[in-house]
Structure formats: C-alpha cells, structure tokens
Amino acid sequence: AQSVSQHNHHVILSEAASLELGCNYSYGGTVNLFWYVQYPGQHLQLLLKYFSGDPLVKGIKGFEAEFIKSKFSFNLRKPSVQWSDTAEYFCAVKGDFGNEKLTFGTGTRLTIIP
Amino acid sequence: EAQVTQNPRYLITVTGKKLTVTCSQNMNHEYMSWYRQDPGLGLRQIYYSMNVEVTDKGDVPEGYKVSRKEKRNFPLILESPSPNQTSLYFCASSSILAGGPGEQFFGPGTRLTVL
Numbered sequence: 001a002q003s004v005s006q007h008n009h010h011v012i013l014s015e016a017a018s019l020e021l022g023c024n025y026s027y028g029g030t031v032n033l034f035w036y037v038q039y040p041g042q043h044l045q046l047l048l049k050y051f052s053g054d055p056l057v058k059g060i061k062g063f064e065a066e067f068i069k070s071k072f073s074f075n076l077r078k079p080s081v082q083w084s085d086t087a088e089y090f091c092a093v094k095g096d097f098g099n100e101k102l103t104f105g106t107g108t109r110l111t112i113i114p
Numbered sequence: 115e116a117q118v119t120q121n122p123r124y125l126i127t128v129t130g131k132k133l134t135v136t137c138s139q140n141m142n143h144e145y146m147s148w149y150r151q152d153p154g155l156g157l158r159q160i161y162y163s164m165n166v167e168v169t170d171k172g173d174v175p176e177g178y179k180v181s182r183k184e185k186r187n188f189p190l191i192l193e194s195p196s197p198n199q200t201s202l203y204f205c206a207s208s209s210i211l212a213g214g215p216g217e218q219f220f221g222p223g224t225r226l227t228v229l
Contacts, residue, residue: 006156009154034217042222043204043220043221043222043223044157044204044206044220045220046217046218049217090156090157092157101159101162101172101173102147102159102162102218103159103173104149104156104157104158104159105156106154106155106156107156107157
C-alpha cells in the first residue's frame with residue numbers, strides 16, 4: 001500500500017525566508033506526485049504535480065518541487081515566502097495506471113510572520 | 115464557472131439519524147471522491163468512483179455509503195452516524211483523461227458534527 005510522510009507538522013518562518021517542506025512516499029511502482037495547498041477557511045487547491053519527465057516541477061505562486069526517485073522524496077520549495085503563503089500544505093501520491101487511490105500526507109502547517 | 119458544490123456546508127446531527135451530503139460537479143469529470151479531514155491525520159479517502167455505477171472503497175470506508183447514478187452527482191450517505199464521524203468532509207472530482215484522478219478539484223467542504 002502507498003503512504004506519504006510529511007515530517008514537518010508546523011513550520012514558522014519570517015517573510016522573505018526560504019522554504020523547504022519535506023515529503024517522502026512509499027510505493028513500489030511508478031508514481032504521480034502532488035502538492036496541494038489549503039488557505040485558511042478555503043478548500044484544497046493544486047500547487048503542482050509530477051507525472052513524468054523533468055523531475056524539477058514548477059507550480060503556481062513561485063513554488064517548485066523536486067522529485068528524487070532514489071530518495072522517494074518530493075520536497076516543496078520556495079526561495080522567498082510571503083505572508084500570504086500562510087496555509088496548510090499537503091503532499092499526495094497516486095500509483096500508476098490501475099491504482100487510482102490518491103493518498104495524502106498529514107499536512108504541514110506553514111505560518112509566515114510579517 | 116467550473117466548480118464542485120457540496121451541501122450542506124455545516125450540519126449538526128445526533129447519533130443514528132441517517133444523513134446525506136450531496137456533491138455535484140459541472141465539469142463532466144469521470145472521477146469523483148470523498149475525503150474526510152481530521153487534525154493530525156490529513157485527508158483520508160473514504161470512497162471513490164471512476165464513472166457512473168462504478169465505486170470503490172478508499173482507506174476509511176466503514177460507516178459510509180456512496181452511489182453514482184449520474185455522472186455529475188456523488189452523494190455520501192451515513193446510515194447511522196456516530197460521534198467518531200464528526201469531521202470535515204471534502205468532495206473532489208477529476209477528469210481521467212487529463213492525467214488521472216490525482217489532479218482533483220475540491221469542493222468547499224462540509225463540517226459535520228455528530229452528537
């Protein structure tokens with residue numbers, strides 16, 4: 001069965017700091033990987049996704065993530081965070097075709113201090 | 115506007131009283147899914163549907179039922195709710211052709227409290 005680990009439960013940063021949120025997955029085959037964001041009081045929105053090809057994926061709002069297959073990781077990064085990035089971030093994994101279950105991590109709450 | 119709608123948005127009920135949370139999407143998506151979100155546990159998939167009349171269990175299906183009689187609707191049914199089903203519920207949909215059910219559009223959520 002697939003699983004996702006997000007080890008940072010709550011991260012607090014000052015504006016303009018650099019961000020890296022960890023995501024490790026467990027699955028025996030080809031994976032599709034995603035990062036979703038949930039702003040306070042809102043529903044989840046897709047930040048970026050990796051299906052295949054270039055392991056460095058760029059998403060919306062200046063976020064990027066790098067798929068490192070040897071480390072089973074898909075860490076989310078942003079060079080300079082803003083107060084508006086305060087939100088909860090979820091990593092998710094789906095197996096290859098035929099395994100349609102989408103499994104989410106427990107989430108990382110990001111608080112940006114102005 | 116492309117969207118996933120859920121009703122009701124908030125619901126307080128009592129143990130054992132059957133309830134249904136509706137979910138509807140206007141994007142002609144094949145795939146629909148229900149999740150519950152609990153503090154410290156993230157989102158856990160309850161049920162999903164690949165298309166009309168095709169449903170399958172997610173990670174936490176116990177105590178829930180679903181049906182997919184029409185492509186746009188995917189109601190979540192709690193036949194006999196219990197307090198441990200108090201949670202925030204999200205419905206989501208995706209086009210299978212657009213890369214699979216991972217790229218999902220989420221509804222606004224339904225906050226359910228079972229007393």
